[in-house]
Amino acid sequence: MNDRSLWWRIAWRNLWRNSRRTIITAAALAFGFLSCVVMIGIWYGVIDEMIETGTNLVSGQVQIHAKDYLPERSMHATLGGQGGIEVGTYLDHLETEPYVVAAAPRVYAGGLVSSGEHTVAGIFLGVEPEREARVTRLLASLVEGRLPVPGRRELIMGDEMARTLDVRPGSEIVVVAPAADGSMGNDLYRLTGVLHSGLPTLDGAYVVLPILDLRQLLAMEEGRVHEVALRVSDPWVAPAVAMGAGLMPQGPNGPPIQVRAWTDFRAELAEYARLAFAVNGIVVAIVFGMAIFGVANTLLMSTFERRREFALVRALGTQPRSVAWTVVYESLILGVIALAAGTLITAPVMYWLHEYPIDLSRFTEGFTMAGSAMRPVLRAEYTLDGPVVSAIGLLITSLLAALYPAYRVSRIPPADVLAD
Amino acid sequence: MLAAAGPRRTRTLGQTHALILGLCLLPSTSLAQSPRDIIDQVDRLMRGNSSRGRIEMQIRTKHWERTLQMVAWSLGTEYSLVRVEAPVKEAGTATLKVVDEVWNYLPRVDRTIKIPPSMMMGSWMGSHFTNDDFVKESRLIEDYDIAFADFGGQERASYWDLSLTPHPDAPVVWGRIDYRVRKADLMPVWARYFDEGGALVRTMTFDQYQRMGGRLVPARMTVVPADKPQEVTLVLYQSLEFDIGVDETFFSLRNLRRSAVP
Numbered sequence: 001m002n003d004r005s006l007w008w009r010i011a012w013r014n015l016w017r018n019s020r021r022t023i024i025t026a027a028a029l030a031f032g033f034l035s036c037v038v039m040i041g042i043w044y045g046v047i048d049e050m051i052e053t054g055t056n057l058v059s060g061q062v063q064i065h066a067k068d069y070l071p072e073r074s075m076h077a078t079l080g081g082q083g084g085i086e087v088g089t090y091l092d093h094l095e096t097e098p099y100v101v102a103a104a105p106r107v108y109a110g111g112l113v114s115s116g117e118h119t120v121a122g123i124f125l126g127v128e129p130e131r132e133a134r135v136t137r138l139l140a141s142l143v144e145g146r147l148p149v150p151g152r153r154e155l156i157m158g159d160e161m162a163r164t165l166d167v168r169p170g171s172e173i174v175v176v177a178p179a180a181d182g183s184m185g186n187d188l189y190r191l192t193g194v195l196h197s198g199l200p201t202l203d204g205a206y207v208v209l210p211i212l213d214l215r216q217l218l219a220m221e222e223g224r225v226h227e228v229a230l231r232v233s234d235p236w237v238a239p240a241v242a243m244g245a246g247l248m249p250q251g252p253n254g255p256p257i258q259v260r261a262w263t264d265f266r267a268e269l270a271e272y273a274r275l276a277f278a279v280n281g282i283v284v285a286i287v288f289g290m291a292i293f294g295v296a297n298t299l300l301m302s303t304f305e306r307r308r309e310f311a312l313v314r315a316l317g318t319q320p321r322s323v324a325w326t327v328v329y330e331s332l333i334l335g336v337i338a339l340a341a342g343t344l345i346t347a348p349v350m351y352w353l354h355e356y357p358i359d360l361s362r363f364t365e366g367f368t369m370a371g372s373a374m375r376p377v378l379r380a381e382y383t384l385d386g387p388v389v390s391a392i393g394l395l396i397t398s399l400l401a402a403l404y405p406a407y408r409v410s411r412i413p414p415a416d417v418l419a420d
Numbered sequence: 421m422l423a424a425a426g427p428r429r430t431r432t433l434g435q436t437h438a439l440i441l442g443l444c445l446l447p448s449t450s451l452a453q454s455p456r457d458i459i460d461q462v463d464r465l466m467r468g469n470s471s472r473g474r475i476e477m478q479i480r481t482k483h484w485e486r487t488l489q490m491v492a493w494s495l496g497t498e499y500s501l502v503r504v505e506a507p508v509k510e511a512g513t514a515t516l517k518v519v520d521e522v523w524n525y526l527p528r529v530d531r532t533i534k535i536p537p538s539m540m541m542g543s544w545m546g547s548h549f550t551n552d553d554f555v556k557e558s559r560l561i562e563d564y565d566i567a568f569a570d571f572g573g574q575e576r577a578s579y580w581d582l583s584l585t586p587h588p589d590a591p592v593v594w595g596r597i598d599y600r601v602r603k604a605d606l607m608p609v610w611a612r613y614f615d616e617g618g619a620l621v622r623t624m625t626f627d628q629y630q631r632m633g634g635r636l637v638p639a640r641m642t643v644v645p646a647d648k649p650q651e652v653t654l655v656l657y658q659s660l661e662f663d664i665g666v667d668e669t670f671f672s673l674r675n676l677r678r679s680a681v682p
Contacts (some may be wrong), residue, residue, distance in 0.1 A: 120536065152585045180483070183486070
């Protein structure tokens, strides 16, 4: 047995001289670990919710447009240039790209929506209902009625717009929009359902209808698409997906496209998420910063009790440094025990908060944060960096807490102490 | 917003009609003294005057070209009615403006839509007219300070050059309007519209001066947007009658929907 493992053994035994004190100290650290992991988990949950609602409601996580579509959003700037594209083939191809879960085509137009005495400006959004449902929750936010059936001149709109127009499912709606041939497209539609998303723009200004019907209203040819929205397997891979070379509708020699990830078109959301990640470090620092003093205090007490023993080993010729190290070992072992215990208690709590999120709907009906409609629940997200950052914080805490007690021990004058 | 475009432009046309008439009705003998007087004459002479004109509008954009035939009635600056007669697809589409309110009639769905006042931007049928220009034309002397200017060029001496700058609190979209008017008969030559940053937005040119309905008018007006110089809208007067004996009751929702013309 070498010298170092001997000191580890001594440290281990010292810990259990007063097992109650050790357990209480370890418990403090373990709860510190628990609070950090849970807080970070909930924080991530809030961020995920924000990104999810911010991107999955209508925008998608990656958007593909013709190069000249933005910022003017000219109705003529469709993907594939003059000839349009084979929409179905293109979308199927996109869904084979890495990380891409689903792709949905859109056609946009601005126009008037009218019923009876009331007329409002609206944004027409043409979608393919089945594909759209796999990319965004837009159609899932239907709160009344049913979805429009393609080819039957049916549409749905936000509840705020429905209120302004004083219409309900079944009502007749006049739609007017400048068409691609310069004429004024107009037609009679029937409202089949009402959406509520929580986003004022969407609820107040959007009219959603099958892409085929909107193309007809706008005198647009088949194969014309303004936007393709993608859903990716993890929001944070969206920028990488957007850089991918396989997104061109007609190969690298086709008309140029512009691809943007949500981190571009919702830059404030990405900034907010990054800010929130930085906050994690602060949470860990505060929790364990407090714990350091508690652990240091315990170690000071336990080493003070053993002054005579330390003096004795010093008198027998042990280097002050070796004596000091044993205190550090002791604290590190304490940290590892706390970490193990902390993991044991944290796992079920995280599971619980993930599966059964805290429901705050008693206190609020939901709110908008960084432009995303939030549901009033606190769900803890599983993350790797939560536990890792907390574990590092915990071990650094036990190390730092041992420094001063170790220094004190190394300075024990053997003769004086033994003489007492 | 694109949406707003359609209905608004219609109104534009009525106003255009009124504007042209206004500019043209100045008697050539009139001795306008001040810049303000020149514009004021236009305004004053227009009031109470009714007219009916047949108009062809040719629009050329990057993506399409089209020609509309229409009939327009006006009474003063407050009332106008414009009805599209061709192409067939849009025949019967009509717009009524009464004071500050605008309605559109859509024959395809047989519905009348009242255009909300918040939607007074954009252009009609893809033309390069915006509603706001023409709605505000009738109030030039109220909203603008008018001063003589010198835009140079050849035969400079035969024109009145006028520079119109909006009053600080005037509800207008332009930063400045430059007008050139012929001294001899007060016929407009061109007008240039600038935004608040001083950049040229569009140029309107008048020509083909001829007598219609007993008055000298520019039978053609050309609008070219500064940012798309290859695009153009032409307004051609094919006929024009004055004092046709209509009053306010003619400008009704019933007449908006009716295809018969008086």
